[in-house]
Amino acid sequence: xxxxxxxxxxxxxxxxxxxxxxxxxxxxxxxxxxxxxxxxxxxxxxxxxxxxxxxxxxxxxxxxxxxxxxxxxxxxxxxxxxxxxxxxxxxxxxxxxxxxxxxxxxxxxxxxxxxxxxxxxxxxxxxxxxxxxxxxxxxxxxxxxxxxxxxxxxxxxxxxxxxxxxxxxxxxxxxxxxxxxxxxxxxxxxxxxxxxxxxxxxxxxxxxxxxxxxxxxxxxxxxxxxxxxxxxxxxxxxxxxxxxxxxxxxxxxxxxxxxxxxxxxxxxxxxxxxxxxxxxxxxxxxxxxxxxxxxxxxxxxxxxxxxxxxxxxxxxxxxxxxxxxxx
Ligand SMILES: NC(=O)c1ccc[n+]([C@@H]2O[C@H](COP(=O)([O-])OP(=O)(O)OC[C@H]3O[C@@H](n4cnc5c(N)ncnc54)[C@H](OP(=O)(O)O)[C@@H]3O)[C@@H](O)[C@H]2O)c1
Numbered sequence: 001x002x003x004x005x006x007x008x009x010x011x012x013x014x015x016x017x018x019x020x021x022x023x024x025x026x027x028x029x030x031x032x033x034x035x036x037x038x039x040x041x042x043x044x045x046x047x048x049x050x051x052x053x054x055x056x057x058x059x060x061x062x063x064x065x066x067x068x069x070x071x072x073x074x075x076x077x078x079x080x081x082x083x084x085x086x087x088x089x090x091x092x093x094x095x096x097x098x099x100x101x102x103x104x105x106x107x108x109x110x111x112x113x114x115x116x117x118x119x120x121x122x123x124x125x126x127x128x129x130x131x132x133x134x135x136x137x138x139x140x141x142x143x144x145x146x147x148x149x150x151x152x153x154x155x156x157x158x159x160x161x162x163x164x165x166x167x168x169x170x171x172x173x174x175x176x177x178x179x180x181x182x183x184x185x186x187x188x189x190x191x192x193x194x195x196x197x198x199x200x201x202x203x204x205x206x207x208x209x210x211x212x213x214x215x216x217x218x219x220x221x222x223x224x225x226x227x228x229x230x231x232x233x234x235x236x237x238x239x240x241x242x243x244x245x246x247x248x249x250x251x252x253x254x255x256x257x258x259x260x261x262x263x264x265x266x267x268x269x270x271x272x273x274x275x276x277x278x279x280x281x282x283x284x285x286x287x288x289x290x291x292x293x294x295x296x297x298x299x300x301x302x303x304x305x306x307x308x309x310x311x312x313x314x315x316x317x318x319x320x321x322x323x324x325x326x327x
Pocket of ligand 1: 041042043044124128148149150151152153154155172173174175178193217218238239240241242243264265266267314317318319321
């Protein structure tokens, strides 16, 4: 079977984007080929386009880490997925396209309460949140959690997951409107980082020094602030450092409160590690996806050919939740 694939190419000379066509790749033994219904945008795509986040050697050079769609071909070792199945998947790149390959172990069924478009915004945030909050920070039901970047694709899903798992969630976001929307997703309070200090706001609520788990993508000066608001035995996980990798820190509270500081990137982990995340999610979290209690917030959809416009919209930071491309 020969299929034509439309995909977004990064032009070497000026990093502009153009729509190209080639023959769709064939799935390897453990892979499925998906006719893409929608692909999720991620901030990492913007870095990849600028040449600041090169894809791993064995990954597709095409941007796009997550898709939803329909299975159109299966490798000979694939079991559990068949041609015609609606599916969503974490890809190894290649999502900005009409057809994308994914390892079978990184695929998920489309949850009952989801549209096929909504499912495209799920995989990257779901695995990132699962790995960092549960596998790294060992978050438990009943704990108090602070999610920075509450209005981001990652943050909106993280808030809903924390709430569904019985945690008390606080968050930060960049406008009052975004703060109220993050609260509607389950945060008890969301602090506008442009007009108030979350450290002072938590102090006023009597909560400074009582945050068990912090999910942070901001870094920079937040590294010290996180340490200051953490509870004894607190765990702080960084998934990015948007305010900078370098900062001066007083580590004394790390000793006194026995804190854990950790971090990770999803992309650098191997297929077996991602498969383990998918397994745990299906066993422990999937019921909350099926009911719609945990669902990505979709901000906007763009045609695939307008990928540059979609990325510019993400860069401006006006969105809340996920931005999608539709081939
Ligand atoms: N390590 C991993 O495995 C992994 C996986 C996926 C994503 N990430 C990272 O996680 C972050 C979120 O990804 P995404 O795709 O969900 O991106 P996104 O939707 O574009 O969200 C970016 C978020 O960063 C916040 N932000 C930006 N600059 C800030 C600043 N100076 N101070 C405080 N907050 C600031 C924005 O807040 P407002 O909009 O409220 O202003 C927004 O919530 C990105 O940095 C991404 O690279 C890491």
